[in-house]
Each structure stands twice: as C-alpha cells, then as structure tokens.
Amino acid sequence: MKKLTTTLVAASLMIGLAACGSGNNDNNAGNAAASGSAGSSASATAKSDDKPVTVRVAWWGGQSRHDYTLKVIDMYEKLHPNVTIEPEYAAFDDYWKKLAPQAAANQLPDVIQMDISYLNQYAGRNQLADLTPYTESGKLDVSSVAETTLAGGKIDGKLYAMNAGSNALTMMVDPAMLKSLGIEEPAADKGWTWDEFAALGDKAKAQGKLLFSDLRHDVFFPFYLRGQGKLMYAADGTKLGYDDDKLFIDYYNKYQEWYDKGYTLSLDKLSQSKGTPEEDLVALGTALSSNQWSNQFIGLSAAAKRDLDLLPIPGWDTNKALFLKPSMYFTVANSSKVKDAAIDFINYFINDIEANKVILGERGVPVSSKVQEAIRPNLTPEQTKVFDYVAWAEKNSSEMNPPNPVGAVEVDALLKAEVEKILYKQVTVEKGAAEFREKANAILAKNK
Structure with missing residues (x-):
C-alpha cells in the first residue's frame, strides 16, 4: 500500500492522486464482496483476474486513529490484492481546509470521512453519491443497523452518508x-x-x-x-x-x-x-x-x-x-469512478468483525449490533467505558x-x-x- 507521509498533501500532489484514484475503470470490486453477513470477513478475496483499482480514502483524526486505520487498510488490501488504497489524512481543521479546494476542482477522494456540519453542504452541491441503491442491493449491508441510526445520514429520503459509529x-x-x-x-x-x-x-x-x-x-x-x-x-x-x-x-x-x-x-x-x-x-x-x-x-x-x-x-x-449523534460518516464522492470499490471498503469497515477488533469503537460505538456483540470481549477498559456510556446516553436522550x-x-x-x-x-x-x-x-x- 502506498502510504503518504504527509497529511492531505499539497494541492498539486492531490490532483495527481486524484487522477490516479479516479481514473481507473470501476472493476465492480463491490461485486466481489460477500453480502456483508458480519462474519469473520465482510468482503471476499478479490479474484486473480480482477483489474487493478485505486481508491482514495480521506479522514481526519489524531495519531492513534491514523495508525489503526492504516492497519485496517492493510488488512483490506490483503483480502483484495487488486485494490490499492491511497490514504489522505489530517487533523480536523486542516482536513476541511484541504477538502474544500479538492471539491472545487472536482477532485474529491473516493471515500470521504464526513462530519454532520458539512453533510448538507456537500450533498446539496451534488458532490456526494446516494448510497440507497447499495443498501438495497446488499453491497452495503445494513441488516444489523437500526433505521434510527441510518436516519442521521439521510437528506430528503436519500442516504448520502453511512454512520460510522454512535x-x-x-x-x-x-x-x-x-x-x-x-x-x-x-x-x-x-x-x-x-x-x-x-x-x-x-x-x-x-x-x-x-x-x-x-x-x-x-x-x-x-x-x-x-x-x-x-x-x-x-x-x-x-x-x-x-x-x-x-x-x-x-x-x-x-x-x-x-x-x-x-x-x-x-x-x-x-x-x-x-x-x-x-x-x-x-x-x-x-x-x-x-x-x-x-x-x-x-x-x-x-x-x-x-x-x-x-x-x-x-x-x-x-x-x-x-x-x-453519528460520530462521523463515510460518504462516496459523486465524481468517483470507482464507486463499487469505495462502497466495498465502507462495507468492510462497518461490518467486518476482524477489522472492528482493530477499530474497537474509536470512531464511535459500532452501528452494527452484530459487530457490537462480537467485539465486546476484546474491548479494553477504556473502550468498555465508551460503550457503556453510549448505552446509558441512549436511554437518557431525545431525538438529535x-x-x-x-x-x-x-x-x-x-x-x-x-x-x-x-x-x-x-x-x-x-x-x-x-x-x-x-x-x-x-x-x-x-x-x-
């Protein structure tokens, strides 16, 4: 995997990455995915004759988030030898400063970690793909996700953002x-x-x-x-x-x-x-x-x-x-030419139990009830505190x-x-x- 040593690198390099990340024909990598049963793996290994595909994935966070996300990306790439993930990451404020010119140039990453404050802005400009067809086909498996959890990513009845955690x-x-x-x-x-x-x-x-x-x-x-x-x-x-x-x-x-x-x-x-x-x-x-x-x-x-x-x-x-509240979302750029592969990576992040044994709720308590149940024995005391607090908050909350x-x-x-x-x-x-x-x-x- 090509790891970037800088965070959401300068605009000139971004444009080069965008050409690499979005210039491949969509090889239907999502079709190689299992239906997302939240078993030991939510994605099947790619076929040997699958064409190479590059997916740009962007997120914000601190060093520990960067480290484990890169590890999850490594795990995904081993299951999908034809897929290369190009990571682009930064601290929160710098992330949005870098994303804005990419959006203006129609060079957004394929997978974009999204915040609720920006969701309407990007969706309203037709810069985010509607994920509803993928949930209906099962490529993005939401069978163990509550409808109320999904609702936070919907605008005018369309699912533009997949909740990454509560x-x-x-x-x-x-x-x-x-x-x-x-x-x-x-x-x-x-x-x-x-x-x-x-x-x-x-x-x-x-x-x-x-x-x-x-x-x-x-x-x-x-x-x-x-x-x-x-x-x-x-x-x-x-x-x-x-x-x-x-x-x-x-x-x-x-x-x-x-x-x-x-x-x-x-x-x-x-x-x-x-x-x-x-x-x-x-x-x-x-x-x-x-x-x-x-x-x-x-x-x-x-x-x-x-x-x-x-x-x-x-x-x-x-x-x-x-x-x-959704801790953050995963969205797919409408301009992406590798939407199936982008969806498959999101599906893996949301539903794969082995991946979530690495993530362990750092992006919020997992939205899949099956994943929550499966990873609880693996939680550290700190992670257990988060799961317990969110469970308490759920009982003492009103609608967001x-x-x-x-x-x-x-x-x-x-x-x-x-x-x-x-x-x-x-x-x-x-x-x-x-x-x-x-x-x-x-x-x-x-x-x-």
Missing part, C-alpha cells in the same frame, strides 16, 4: 486530579448544571489548573439551546431556530465570565492548537475537563497514558438535551437535531468570530448577539 457529548476527566482538588465525580443518574460545573473553576485555578480545555461554540451553544427547548436552525434552514437573543446573551455572559476568570485557554493559545488528542489539556494534565464527543475518549486516553473517566455533560437532563442546513459552516465561523470579539471586549454580549443574528440570518436566507 456517540454522545461527555465530560472527560482525570479522576486522580479531581481527587487531588477535593472534587467528587457527579453521579450519572443525577443531573448537574453549567453553574455547578463553573463553581469548580476556582478550585482548579487554585491548583494551577484550567477548568476546561475548550467548549466548541458550534457544538455547545446548540446544545445549550436544546436545553432551553430551542434549535440552532429553523426546520427549513432559512434562519436561526431561536427568536429571543436573551438565550445567546445568557450563555455568553456565562462564557465571558469563565474566560475572564482564566478558567480556560486564552484565545491566542487556543488558536495554536490543532485539536489532536495529544494536545488536549487533560492529556497534558493541565485542565480538569475535556468536553467533547464520547468516541474521542479512546484517543484521549491513549494520549494521556493514564486512567480517565467519562462523566455526563452538564445540562444533559435539561429538557433531555442529551442526544446520540436535523442535519445542519447549507450555510451552517459559514454560520459556525461567524459565531466563532463574533464570540472572539466579545471575549476581546470589542463588542458587548448584547451587541454581539444582535450582530450574529443579523449576519447569520442573511447567510441562511440564501436557502429560500
């Missing part, structure tokens, strides 16, 4: 640090508020620790809105989903207070982070909590090299704000928000910029709320 928001902590600070872990069956969470800030600061590493605005402001019975976006995607700016003002008054008290990183230091597990402040031992998606616990634990715990996120029980509308990525960037102005005291929270509403609604109005 996860939920969680707070990741170092229990030894909590104990040293005299803090008890909140019980999973007892809700707690953001104010109760913030009350721990002074204890952390007194010991030279931060309260939290980061709270992504595009994740936690919508989560706060859910707790208030509101959504970030209107159902038709043409405007914001909340009408009262007091919601924005209340949340960011709290956030500004936390920032001013030094409970989190300064903006200049935060801007230097690539968001990898190795850079997380809990892994480095300098923050009390890391608030993010449950599937990221495995990479964080590996980076920390010590025992960590998952706790319920503050506000989880307010209006049942907690929800299960619809996929973000076209323009949401621009709105997310706008929110981040507006909050930075607030934290730098360039505008008041009240003015920031009004500016955000005006500009966000102007972006979303294009969907009318």
Whole structure:
C-alpha cells in the first residue's frame, strides 16, 4: 500500500492522486464482496483476474486513529490484492481546509470521512453519491443497523452518508486530579448544571489548573439551546431556530465570565492548537475537563497514558438535551469512478468483525449490533467505558437535531468570530448577539 507521509498533501500532489484514484475503470470490486453477513470477513478475496483499482480514502483524526486505520487498510488490501488504497489524512481543521479546494476542482477522494456540519453542504452541491441503491442491493449491508441510526445520514429520503459509529457529548476527566482538588465525580443518574460545573473553576485555578480545555461554540451553544427547548436552525434552514437573543446573551455572559476568570485557554493559545488528542489539556494534565464527543475518549486516553473517566455533560437532563449523534460518516464522492470499490471498503469497515477488533469503537460505538456483540470481549477498559456510556446516553436522550442546513459552516465561523470579539471586549454580549443574528440570518436566507 502506498502510504503518504504527509497529511492531505499539497494541492498539486492531490490532483495527481486524484487522477490516479479516479481514473481507473470501476472493476465492480463491490461485486466481489460477500453480502456483508458480519462474519469473520465482510468482503471476499478479490479474484486473480480482477483489474487493478485505486481508491482514495480521506479522514481526519489524531495519531492513534491514523495508525489503526492504516492497519485496517492493510488488512483490506490483503483480502483484495487488486485494490490499492491511497490514504489522505489530517487533523480536523486542516482536513476541511484541504477538502474544500479538492471539491472545487472536482477532485474529491473516493471515500470521504464526513462530519454532520458539512453533510448538507456537500450533498446539496451534488458532490456526494446516494448510497440507497447499495443498501438495497446488499453491497452495503445494513441488516444489523437500526433505521434510527441510518436516519442521521439521510437528506430528503436519500442516504448520502453511512454512520460510522454512535456517540454522545461527555465530560472527560482525570479522576486522580479531581481527587487531588477535593472534587467528587457527579453521579450519572443525577443531573448537574453549567453553574455547578463553573463553581469548580476556582478550585482548579487554585491548583494551577484550567477548568476546561475548550467548549466548541458550534457544538455547545446548540446544545445549550436544546436545553432551553430551542434549535440552532429553523426546520427549513432559512434562519436561526431561536427568536429571543436573551438565550445567546445568557450563555455568553456565562462564557465571558469563565474566560475572564482564566478558567480556560486564552484565545491566542487556543488558536495554536490543532485539536489532536495529544494536545488536549487533560492529556497534558493541565485542565480538569475535556468536553467533547464520547468516541474521542479512546484517543484521549491513549494520549494521556493514564486512567480517565467519562462523566455526563452538564445540562444533559435539561429538557433531555442529551442526544446520540453519528460520530462521523463515510460518504462516496459523486465524481468517483470507482464507486463499487469505495462502497466495498465502507462495507468492510462497518461490518467486518476482524477489522472492528482493530477499530474497537474509536470512531464511535459500532452501528452494527452484530459487530457490537462480537467485539465486546476484546474491548479494553477504556473502550468498555465508551460503550457503556453510549448505552446509558441512549436511554437518557431525545431525538438529535436535523442535519445542519447549507450555510451552517459559514454560520459556525461567524459565531466563532463574533464570540472572539466579545471575549476581546470589542463588542458587548448584547451587541454581539444582535450582530450574529443579523449576519447569520442573511447567510441562511440564501436557502429560500
């Protein structure tokens, strides 16, 4: 397998790879797949007379994800000697910066790891293939996947994205640090508020620790809105989903207070982070909590090299704000000339038990119930914590928000910029709320 030593390499090399990856005739590699019975192998070995085919596969993540994904690719290539996988990978922010020009040049990778924030954007531009025909034919086996799990990848009744795993928001902590600070872990069956969470800030600061590493605005402001019975976006995607700016003002008054008290990183230091597990402040031992998606616990634990715990996120029980979300998706570029082979690789990743003994839920709890059952005995204590937390979250969740509308990525960037102005005291929270509403609604109005 041709392994790239850089992450989502420069554009000129990308175009060369694209010509290699998409210029082969589709040799129906997917037809060589078993129907996906989730047995020891979800793909049959390629026939000796199968023509060579190259499939470009792109994903984001930290080093541990890169390492095991490359191992799974090796396993797949041994089953399919005629298939060469060209891996393209990066940290989260760099990934999208590289993917955008590829999309503009119609040179997207064949298999694209996709985030819910970008799904409507790429699907809405006809850049993603409808996977429904492949699920109907059995080439993409979803027989052990719940319909509710598949629903998160559907737009207007078409399946554009295959859920790669389920996860939920969680707070990741170092229990030894909590104990040293005299803090008890909140019980999973007892809700707690953001104010109760913030009350721990002074204890952390007194010991030279931060309260939290980061709270992504595009994740936690919508989560706060859910707790208030509101959504970030209107159902038709043409405007914001909340009408009262007091919601924005209340949340960011709290956030500004936390920032001013030094409970989190300064903006200049935060801007230097690539968001990898190795850079997380809990892994480095300098923050009390890391608030993010449950599937990221495995990479964080590996980076920390010590025992960590998952706790319920503050506000989880307010209006049942907690929800299960696809950790990420696998999608296929509409421009791909090797769609069958791309689908076969996704089918292998989702359904093959031996592959999932390597993956072990790092991209979220497997969506196949058969795979979940088969790999549980192989889980490490950290992986078991993730599986157990997601099972708990499933029982204490409400339905997830619809996929973000076209323009949401621009709105997310706008929110981040507006909050930075607030934290730098360039505008008041009240003015920031009004500016955000005006500009966000102007972006979303294009969907009318």
